[in-house]
Amino acid sequence: MHRFMHCIYICFGSVWIIVSSTSCGNVKNLQYLQGQYDTANISKLNIPEPVIQNGDLMSIIVYSDDAKATASVTQPNSGVSLGDATSSLQNASQGSRSQRASGFLVNQRGEIQLYKLGLIPAAGKTKAQLADTLALLYADKGLLKNPFVEVHFLNFKVTIVGEVGKPGMYAIPADKVSAFEAIGLAGDITQYGRRDNVLVVRETNGQRKFGRIDLSKPDVFLSPYFYLQQNDLVIVDVGKNKAAVNNQNTVQTVTIATGVLTTIAIFISIFK
Numbered sequence: 001m002h003r004f005m006h007c008i009y010i011c012f013g014s015v016w017i018i019v020s021s022t023s024c025g026n027v028k029n030l031q032y033l034q035g036q037y038d039t040a041n042i043s044k045l046n047i048p049e050p051v052i053q054n055g056d057l058m059s060i061i062v063y064s065d066d067a068k069a070t071a072s073v074t075q076p077n078s079g080v081s082l083g084d085a086t087s088s089l090q091n092a093s094q095g096s097r098s099q100r101a102s103g104f105l106v107n108q109r110g111e112i113q114l115y116k117l118g119l120i121p122a123a124g125k126t127k128a129q130l131a132d133t134l135a136l137l138y139a140d141k142g143l144l145k146n147p148f149v150e151v152h153f154l155n156f157k158v159t160i161v162g163e164v165g166k167p168g169m170y171a172i173p174a175d176k177v178s179a180f181e182a183i184g185l186a187g188d189i190t191q192y193g194r195r196d197n198v199l200v201v202r203e204t205n206g207q208r209k210f211g212r213i214d215l216s217k218p219d220v221f222l223s224p225y226f227y228l229q230q231n232d233l234v235i236v237d238v239g240k241n242k243a244a245v246n247n248q249n250t251v252q253t254v255t256i257a258t259g260v261l262t263t264i265a266i267f268i269s270i271f272k
Contacts, residue, residue: 028216029194029195029196029239030191030195031195031216032180032195032215032216033215033216033217033218033220034216034217034218035217035218036218037218038218038219041219041222042218042219042221042222046222047176047227048224048227048229049126049127049128050126050127050153050156050175050176050229050230051123051124051125051126051204051205051229052106052110052122052123052124052125052126052127052130053106053123053203053204053205053230053231054106054107054108054109054110054123054206055105055106055108055231056105056106056122056123056153056155056230057103057104057105057106057153057154057155058103058104058105058106058112058122058130058151058152058153058154059103059104059150059151059152059153059154060104060112060114060134060149060150060151061149061150061151061152062074062134062138062144062147062148062149063147063148063149063150064138064144064145064146064147064148065144065145065146066144066145069143069144069145070144070147073115073116073138073143073144074115103154106122106123110122110123110124111123114134116141116143117134117137117138117141120133120134120137123205124205127151127152127153127175128151130149130151131149131150131151132149134147134149134151135147135148135149152175153175153230155171155230156171156172156174156175156177156230157169157170157171157172157230157231158170158172158177158182158228158230158231158232158233158234159231159232159233159234160182160183160185160186160234160236161233161234161235161236162193162234162235162236162237162238163189163190163192163193163194163236163237163238163239164183164186164187164188164189164190164193164236165186165187165188165190166185166186166187167186168186170182170185170186172230176227177227177228178226178227178228179198179200179213179215179220179225179226179227179228179234180215182228182234183198183215183234183236186234189215189236192238192239193236193237193238193239194236194237194238194239195214195215195216196214196215196216196217197212197214197237198212198213198214198215198234198235198236198237199211199212199234199235199236199237200212200213200225200228200232200233200234200235201232201233201234201235202225202229202231202232202233203231204229211223211224211225212225213225213226
């Protein structure tokens with residue numbers, strides 16, 4: 001009987017050691033914004049203005065003191081039709097203001113083409129800079145009186161892949177999105193993903209840049225990659241703890257084998 005109990009203890013002890021070593025993870029690996037908060041620094045918002053790039057689709061809306069004059073220089077559609085989006089924006093016009101909302105594609109030379117203005121350099125400018133440029137051109141050419149221009153991105157999107165709940169490409173309705181907001185859209189980082197080493201791939205002016213952010217540290221708010229820009233690629237790497245999941249089949253096999261050995265040990269002790 002003593003030998004039998006000894007066998008039982010060895011078998012179950014082995015199973016407990018294997019399960020403990022493979023299934024127990026570090027809770028800290030799953031937490032965001034750990035440690036001390038330097039509120040004096042991270043409370044200052046530093047949101048970089050997105051820069052227009054080749055291939056971007058821009059919404060351009062023009063206002064002036066004379067609705068008819070505005071319509072005469074903006075009605076011919078040289079942009080990309082946006083269907084219902086265009087109609088909803090056009091219906092928002094009121095009073096003496098006339099506006100046009102259509103998509104203007106920035107070509108591979110970084111230019112957009114507008115009726116009456118021709119090809120206008122756009123890549124490398126912010127929305128505000130392009131809007132000021134267009135308003136100045138409309139005024140200098142005598143096309144509009146007191147023109148005012150609004151510029152927005154129509155294709156602000158980011159792509160999130162790796163260890164997230166719903167990897168994919170996400171269109172952003174606003175012109176800014178933080179890393180936390182983007183990852184939230186993608187269903188959060190899974191329990192197997194690394195929160196301390198998220199890679200952001202960014203293309204600016206024909207150059208590809210790589211930045212890493214640590215979402216487990218409060219100073220992530222200070223990173224130039226915390227606020228994403230259009231067409232950013234976010235990659236969440238897999239952590240070491242996923243290897244434990246891959247070993248579950250091994251654990252199950254060992255458990256079954258241990259059960260068989262235990263049964264054999266029982267029969268041996270009984271019939272010996």
